Amino acid sequence: MKIAALLLVSLSILSAAHGAQARGIDCSKAATKLDRAICADPAALDYDRRMAAAYGIALASWNGAITRYVRLDQQEWFTGFRTIELEAAIDSDCVVTDPACIRDELRRRVEAMESGSYTYSGVYRAAGGMKLLLHPGRANGYRVRVYDPARAARINIVTVGGERAALWDGPQFMVTTMGDSNGLPLPKEDGCTLRMLPEALAIRVFQNGACGGQIYEGTYHRLLDETLRSYELELH
Structure with a gap:
């Protein structure tokens, strides 16, 4: 029954996702428990509207070149978020009766989508198979992992922890100090x-x-058909 419920929720979300995400919630037509909970919380409702605006901006970025990725990324987040309405939800720690948790989920998503690095985020692959994962952070922040999927135990580096580890050099270049696969500093002679x-x-x-x-x-x-959600173990 739980699997069937998840499928029904997912299908209903996907059928209306694009328009709803671009507009935000219409509280005069709020039909679900989750929508009503958001409409009852001014802060959550503000996050929802900001997310809709950021989504529209992202769709138009690069003259629409990354539209497919933005839609897929938002659909996957949206589907997971909507499982809050289900009992024993598997994609969220929140329940629909916990407005603070719902608010935090929305805040984190808004911070990612409003980030100056969001339109660069996602999964990239080099000709030799190496992958680069760029995860957006608050404001203009970001985190990068570069690794070889076939040899991840040896070839795997990630942005080190710290506020100034991932910076911008002017409007175009991103400069990040890399650490080991856990984000810990490399020995001085191995650093980069x-x-x-x-x-x-x-x-x-x-x-x-x-x-x-x-x-x-x-x-x-x-890779426009892959999202960071598929690589959560690598990112966190």
Whole structure:
């Protein structure tokens, strides 16, 4: 029964997702418990409206070149968020009677979508199979992981922890200090920074330093049909 309920929720969401996400909730027509809970909470409702606005902006970014990714990313988040309405939801720790938790879920999504790095976020792959995952953060923040799926135990680096580990150099270049696969600093002789130039459908990576003796430099092409949600273990 739970699986059937999840399928029904998912199908109903996908059928109306694009318009609803672009407009936000119409509280005069709120039909679900979750919509009514959001409409009853001014802060949550404000997040919902901000998310709808950010979604519209993202769809138009790069003259629509990443529309497919933005829609898929939002659909996957939206589907997981809507499971809050189900008993024993598997994609959320929230319940529909907990407005603070719902508000936090919306806040985190808004922070990601309003981030200056959101339109660059996602999954990228180099010709040799290396992958780059760019996760948006609050304001202009971001976090990067670059790894070889076939040799992830050895070739796997991620932005180190710390407020100034992922910066912008002007409006175009992203510069991030890389750590080991857990985000811990590399030994001084193995340390490195990656300087990245994002474009609509690719990121060019320039390496400064040893990076543990591996080469991560190159061009990584965007995979519009993959989202960060599929790589949660790598990101967190």
